[in-house]
Amino acid sequence: MAEESAPISRTRLRLWWAAVALTALPLALGMAATLLGAPDRFGFASVATKVCQGWQAEMRLASEPAWAVLKGVPVVVVGPAFAGWVLSRRRGLHRAAAWIGWTAPAFLAVIALTEPALVAFDGVQDCLDAWGPMLGFSLWPLYYLLPAGCAVAALRGSRRRPRRRRALGAVIMTAVLLAAMTADRGAERPISEPDACANAPSASPVATETPAQAIARLPRPRRELAFLCAARGSSLTSPGGLRPAHQEGRSDQDLLAMGRRVCDALGRTAPGDQATASLLTTVAQEWTGGEDVTRTAAYLCPDAAARWSPRLGRSARQEAEEAARYQTRMNAACARPRLAGAPTRQATTALFVGEGGGYYASDGEPTAGDPFNAAIGDGLISAAGNTAAIMTEIEDGPVCLTVAAYRHRPPLMLRGWDRVAEVGVDSPHGGLRVTTMEEMPRLPILASTGPGPYRLRVYVRDREKAERSVSDLPVERHLIVVFPGRSTKTTVYRNAER
Structure with missing residues (x-):
């Protein structure tokens, strides 16, 4: 039979609302940080070197999806407990209201104290190194003692013993549920063999x-x-x-x-x-x-x-669209330089070079060894067989590259360029073209007369300027000129970078 209904004091309602608000606050702050951004927090992490009993219990507990939800969003328990307490009180069901109400602080106490207790246990056993980077994250639940205290204050009554028995019963029930969740479930079946x-x-x-x-x-x-x-x-x-x-x-x-x-x-x-x-x-x-x-x-x-x-x-289509927009923006910063003579093929692009910088002009896989290390030693270019390696000053960024293929040797242009050099490279299949370690850019084949030996002349400028630049747009400029020629020697026409 329902007991006589009694009005609920404003103080108790305010304490309950404070408990609910404080419980929901971490979730609200996390959502706000996601939407608006938040100042970075600094932490320290160390590599775990051993696993101790407290850590093992924490791992078993954290592997339970129900615990992850209840710990991450405890308001799903506190909010309904508040609502159930209010409804039961207004209907005169005071005992039911007490049992329902005391569920909230008991639950919050377990949430607040479980991980810190496991940390303390391992601390006594000198096993804190097992927690490693997780240690700081394992202490923040102590915050929930604050809303738990508000809920306890709201639940205070004149009858002390029944209240204590109800609180003790709620704690025992919660502890039994947690013990069942963390109990050893037998030998773990390895599924990652x-x-x-x-x-x-x-x-x-x-x-x-x-x-x-x-x-x-x-x-x-x-x-x-x-x-x-x-x-x-x-x-x-x-x-x-x-x-x-x-x-x-x-x-x-x-x-x-x-x-x-x-x-x-x-x-x-x-x-x-x-x-x-x-x-x-x-x-x-x-x-x-x-x-x-x-x-x-x-x-x-x-x-x-x-x-x-x-x-x-991002989907593959979105990735491709974003890459195309990026390439268009980079290409817009690359004006085609003045060319001597009339090339049979020419193109200008913003070429992305990866870690270490540099790119190749080759006709298939290298047949006489990779000239990359020799190009590093030269500072600009080296060639061996069917491959020439050209170094850039920047790495992990774009450079402006123009390529031009000629049927005959074009006039030499030195004005406006910091460094000009020429090497011999073979094109046994007539497929000589520019490549990088990451991709094969959409540039024309440079073997203008088909298979055979060629001379490759490289012009560069603004490499020192690119090294100092903080812009994401390409600053360093390269011009590759290729024409038929049998010589394999390296010729340096200008080097103003010394």
Whole structure:
């Protein structure tokens, strides 16, 4: 039978609202940081060297999706507890209201104290090094003691013993549920054995689909298998197949728990956050020896990983369109220089050079060794057989390149150029063209008269200016002139860079 209804004081309602608001505050701040950006936070991370009992319990706990949701969004418990308490009180169900209400502070206390208690346990056992980069993230739940205190204050009543029994009962029930979640579930079945990884699923997006969307299409067990194989250093896409596993001592559940911790950090912080970036760097060394952790974690949390790795959120078509826009903008900064004579073929482009800089003019694979090192020693150019290597001052950026093919030797132009040199290069198949280590740009074939020997003359300027420039537009200028010629000697016509 319902007890007589009693009015709820404004003070209690205000305390409850404060508890709900404080519980929701971390989630709201995280969403605001995502939408508006936030100042970077600095953190320290170290590589974990051993696994201790507290850490093992934390890994098992973190591997439970229910715990990840309840810990990440505790307002889903506190909010309904507040609503249930109010409704029960207004209907005169005071005992039910008490049981429902005390669920909130008991739950918040467990959320606040579980990880710090595990950290303290390992601290007593001198095992804090096992937590490594996760240590700082494991102490922030203590914040939830503040809304728990507001809820306790709102629930105070005149009858102390029943309230204490109800609080104790709520804590015991919550602890029993957590114990069931973290209990040893028997021997873990390894699913990332080499045979399993040899047939591991990979996400193959269609042209209009992003990698994150393709990953999300995979069933959860297949995504977890793909994650484990990637985290252990298995290549799911390379022709070489399986690579040696990294950190063999980690169990599948440990790796999955670490992956979910990384996903939690990716989801809570804005891209560029220093603490999360430090965590990613450290975990990368443990997972795959330094490879991209975000792409590996994407198998567990594709949406959160896509926030930190924009390429995961772009389809192949979007990538191509973005590359085309970038190329158009770079090309607009490259004016075609004055050419001597009448070339049979010519083109100007912004050529992107990768790490180390430089590019090639070749006709197939090198037949007389790679002249790249010799070009580095020369500072500009070297040739051997069917390949010439040309060095740039910049690396990982664009240079303006004009190529021109002639049937006969064109006049020499020195004015306006800092350095001019000429080498001999063979074109046995008549396919001499400019290439880089990363791509084959859309430039014409430079063997104007078909297979045979050619002379390649390179003009460069503004290399020192490019080294000082902070613009993303190309500054360094190159002109490649190719014409038939049998000489193989190197001729330097001008070098104003000395």
